[in-house]
Amino acid sequence: MKFFSENIDSLRELYINQLKTMLSAERQITDALPKMIDKATDQQLKQAFQSHLSETKVHVQRLEQILNETADKADDIKCKILDTLVDDTESVIGDIDDDSVRDAALIASGQRVEHFEMASYGTLRSWAQILGETGHAQILNQTLREEEHADQLLTQISDKVNPSAGTTRKVTAA
Ligand SMILES: [Fe+2]
Numbered sequence: 708m709k710f711f712s713e714n715i716d717s718l719r720e721l722y723i724n725q726l727k728t729m730l731s732a733e734r735q736i737t738d739a740l741p742k743m744i745d746k747a748t749d750q751q752l753k754q755a756f757q758s759h760l761s762e763t764k765v766h767v768q769r770l771e772q773i774l775n776e777t778a779d780k781a782d783d784i785k786c787k788i789l790d791t792l793v794d795d796t797e798s799v800i801g802d803i804d805d806d807s808v809r810d811a812a813l814i815a816s817g818q819r820v821e822h823f824e825m826a827s828y829g830t831l832r833s834w835a836q837i838l839g840e841t842g843h844a845q846i847l848n849q850t851l852r853e854e855e856h857a858d859q860l861l862t863q864i865s866d867k868v869n870p871s872a873g874t875t876r877k878v879t880a881a
């Protein structure tokens with residue numbers, strides 16, 4: 708099984724490869740969030756997605772900045788994980804009629820994405836430090852903190868939305 712499209716022989720090459728993959732992930736999140744804002748019913752959830760969309764646009768810019776400095780060009784490598792997560796979210800959301808249950812599904816999808824980002828940025832920050840890229844490590848840490856904050860906010864909102872979704876009963880014809 709081939710994991711990479713090109714040979715990666717050093718931690719620096721792996722670092723650049725993963726930065727480009729995260730750039731693709733962040734670009735896909737930038738495209739997905741407006742649809743999630745549109746589908747969300749809870750006002751606090753809408754606002755959380757909206758403010759994280761603004762942060763996500765900055766995450767794209769930070770990766771472009773790092774890649775322009777490191778690899779001369781900020782081209783991305785398709786992140787298949789995000790592609791799958793977005794597909795999965797769209798198909799589940801499309802099958803839900805109840806507002807609270809749909810909000811619960813949106814929170815679950817959002818948190819899955821945040822945890823993927825947290826794992827990825829934690830690793831990239833560590834590699835940046837090992838490679839002597841202290842400035843990058845600081846920038847990546849800033850993004851990591853914003854992902855963690857977004858995740859915590861979604862947990863808070865889920866404390867309200869999930870119990871409400873739990874009271875939903877499907878009405879079936881007798
Ligand atoms: Fe992000």
Ligand SMILES: [Fe+2]
Pocket residue numbers: 759763820821824853854857
């Ligand atoms: Fe995020």
